Amino acid sequence: MILDDPSIIRPALEELRKSFLSGKTIPIGYRKQQLKNLIRGVKDLEPKFHEALKKDLGVNSLGSFMLSTNLTIAEAEHALANIDKWTSKQCVDTPFVIGPARSYIQPEPYGVALVIGPWNYPVSTSVSYVASAIAAGNCCIIKPSEVSEHTSKVIAELFDKYMDKSCYRCIEGKTEVAKAITREKFDVIIFTGSTEKGKLVAQAAAENLVPCILELGGKSPTIVDRDANLENAALRIVQGRFLNCGQTCIACDYLFVHKEVKVELLRKIQEKIVEFYGQDPSLSEDYPRIINDFHLQRIKDYLDEDHGGKVITGGVIKADQKYIAPTLVYNPKLDSKLMQEEIFGPVLPILEFEDLDYVIKFINERSKPLALYYYGSTLSKNYKKVKTYTFSGALVANDSVFHFANSNLPFGGVGHAGYGKLHGYHGFKAFTHFKSVMEKTSINFYPFNVRYPPYAGSRGKLLRLMLKYSHIKQNSVIKTIILLGLLGVGVRLHQKGKLILLSEFVRGLIKLFKNLATGTRVSS
Numbered sequence: 001m002i003l004d005d006p007s008i009i010r011p012a013l014e015e016l017r018k019s020f021l022s023g024k025t026i027p028i029g030y031r032k033q034q035l036k037n038l039i040r041g042v043k044d045l046e047p048k049f050h051e052a053l054k055k056d057l058g059v060n061s062l063g064s065f066m067l068s069t070n071l072t073i074a075e076a077e078h079a080l081a082n083i084d085k086w087t088s089k090q091c092v093d094t095p096f097v098i099g100p101a102r103s104y105i106q107p108e109p110y111g112v113a114l115v116i117g118p119w120n121y122p123v124s125t126s127v128s129y130v131a132s133a134i135a136a137g138n139c140c141i142i143k144p145s146e147v148s149e150h151t152s153k154v155i156a157e158l159f160d161k162y163m164d165k166s167c168y169r170c171i172e173g174k175t176e177v178a179k180a181i182t183r184e185k186f187d188v189i190i191f192t193g194s195t196e197k198g199k200l201v202a203q204a205a206a207e208n209l210v211p212c213i214l215e216l217g218g219k220s221p222t223i224v225d226r227d228a229n230l231e232n233a234a235l236r237i238v239q240g241r242f243l244n245c246g247q248t249c250i251a252c253d254y255l256f257v258h259k260e261v262k263v264e265l266l267r268k269i270q271e272k273i274v275e276f277y278g279q280d281p282s283l284s285e286d287y288p289r290i291i292n293d294f295h296l297q298r299i300k301d302y303l304d305e306d307h308g309g310k311v312i313t314g315g316v317i318k319a320d321q322k323y324i325a326p327t328l329v330y331n332p333k334l335d336s337k338l339m340q341e342e343i344f345g346p347v348l349p350i351l352e353f354e355d356l357d358y359v360i361k362f363i364n365e366r367s368k369p370l371a372l373y374y375y376g377s378t379l380s381k382n383y384k385k386v387k388t389y390t391f392s393g394a395l396v397a398n399d400s401v402f403h404f405a406n407s408n409l410p411f412g413g414v415g416h417a418g419y420g421k422l423h424g425y426h427g428f429k430a431f432t433h434f435k436s437v438m439e440k441t442s443i444n445f446y447p448f449n450v451r452y453p454p455y456a457g458s459r460g461k462l463l464r465l466m467l468k469y470s471h472i473k474q475n476s477v478i479k480t481i482i483l484l485g486l487l488g489v490g491v492r493l494h495q496k497g498k499l500i501l502l503s504e505f506v507r508g509l510i511k512l513f514k515n516l517a518t519g520t521r522v523s524s
Helices: 006-021 028-043 046-057 063-086 127-134 149-162 175-181 196-208 230-246 262-277 292-302 357-366 383-391 424-430 460-467 475-494 500-518
Strands: 089-093 101-109 112-116 141-142 168-170 187-191 212-215 221-224 251-257 309-314 327-330 346-352 372-375 393-398 432-440
Touching: 006 112, 006 141, 006 168, 006 175, 006 327, 028 046, 028 063, 028 127, 028 149, 028 262, 046 262, 063 127, 063 230, 063 424, 089 432, 112 127, 112 175, 127 141, 149 168, 175 424, 187 196, 196 230, 196 372, 196 475, 221 357, 221 460, 230 251, 230 262, 230 346, 230 372, 251 262, 262 309, 292 346, 346 357, 357 383, 383 393
Parallel strands: 112 141, 112 187, 141 168, 187 212, 221 251, 221 372, 251 346, 327 346, 372 393
Antiparallel strands: 089 101, 101 432, 309 327
């Protein structure tokens, strides 16, 4: 049983703050070791994660591996492989008028991060984000969802046995812990969950000016155009919609199909449901369950409402098994709950269209979706129109959901679907402050001293000129001076018939610059 004791939060936060300020998490070697510990821990505890996810969500071991442990390990390994590149400083130029100076951007950790995980994918959308926090050099507290209580226990074991507890901690809890922990002075908060709870997290964090990344949900649409490969569309729509029993924030929440291919697509979708889960999906090992009674009743209410649509597949509910069959509802009323609220369950409303402009207008009149899926030719005018005139967290052509598994793509929403990006380098950025650094010399001779008063006479005129052309970069000026100098030397050597010395001179310069760049000692 998960306790709900907010008193454990502040002592843990204070200890982690002390560890961070000691500089413990700054060395790259330490971060790499903690990432390796995280990877080893997830691998060692994989059977326990599989068992916990089976109890919480009815997910079998293959589904647990594919969507939870494997994704988490892949994200941590991606961070481990790229951490040296991500943490290196980024050199930038300096305007000549404020030079001479060396300018660069230095990535540094925020401090102590908080990751609040959801219940639907309690491992891959929480533990993998801790990997990003580690790579960025932060200390981190993870608060798993108590709704998926068995998985929460395994996450707590992972952090207790494999991670440095002075820097990384799992705090379990329920409503009181969730409310209290967001009011604490963390340096960054990552929250994944519903839009309503995301607003509460953002409000609490705002009291302490804590930046947030909010990964929320919404109604993600799918468009099947008349030139779509219907076999492919049916396969991927069914998989994406009914994966995890529809409890996926980026699942297709309603479908628009062109009227010319509607009949064929619906036939194929019905066939794929049977192919995937059999005539009775309640007997399928590959079909999970609704998380709890509350959410089962919520989805049941959507179906029991006078939604005005026709249930053409499914509709069967077995409350004692937390089972709702894969369900297709054709042409529900637009003001029904099925079309107004995020379903977050195995129900797919289907509408037909003839004019794509109507669909685009329909989508744009509602909150921006977390994902938008289009099936059809990516060379068509229609696809280009969808890509240009709709706005969403992600746009995926001819697939559903699986863009989430690409660590090279930023993952996140816009508007009511959330803000900020995670995964891969973008996850590293979410936990990183990019500090501006400018290192100057003590040179104050002419013309650099014209910045100081008095500005009378030629001094003021030169400063005005330099400010007017302040967009000119320091490196450009230096390169120009070197080039003019070389040209001058070349002309002089040519006049003396000793041009061969110029090539030796240039080679020497190149060697010198290479040695300086690599830090090699130059012999005299």
